Amino acid sequence: MSRTPADGPFFHGTRADLRVGDLLTPGFRSNYRPDVVMNHVYFTALRDGAGLAAELAVELAGGGDPRVYEVEPTGPFEDDPNVTDKKFPGNPTRSYRSSAPLRVVGEVTDWTRLTPGALQLWRDRLSALRSGEIIN
Structure with a gap:
């Protein structure tokens, strides 16, 4: 895994506290x-991109509201191959993954929430893609 030249700050969206x-x-x-156990942890340099991930995340036991955290990689990271080049040439989503942990440096509260209609469109789109492969 090679480090992509990317500038932070970096963000991770989740429903975990x-x-x-x-x-x-x-x-x-x-x-x-x-049904897929992930070999990497994913993050982005786009605050609202992390917010979208948080809103789309499955509500897990103990998790609740969507949250965005500023994170720092503790090791090397690379472009997320699930979106880079496979779906979007280059890395316009500024999405990355690492097999090393990410350290939480703070919670971000000023990210843009989606309207219920926009959120439903994303859920429908994601549902249609569920049969696709995740590069893990």
């Missing part, structure tokens, strides 16, 4: 395909 200093690690079920 995290604290500063917590580590996000691979090895958990995908928020979008619960």
Whole structure:
């Protein structure tokens, strides 16, 4: 895994209640395909992109409201191959993944929430893609 030249800050969207200093690690079920255990932890340099991920994330036991956290990679990371070049040439979503943990450095509260209609459009789109492959 090679480090992509990318500037932070970086963000991770989830429904988990995290604290500063917590580590996000691979090895958990995908928020979008619960039958897949992820080998990487995903993040983005786009605050609202992390917000979208948080809103689309499956509500897990103990998790509730969508949350966005600023995170810092603790090791090398690469472009997310699930969106880079496969779906979008280059990396316009500024999405990345790492097999090393991400450290939570703070919670972000000023991200843009989707309208209920826009959120439903994303859920429908995601549902249609569920049969597709996740590059893990």
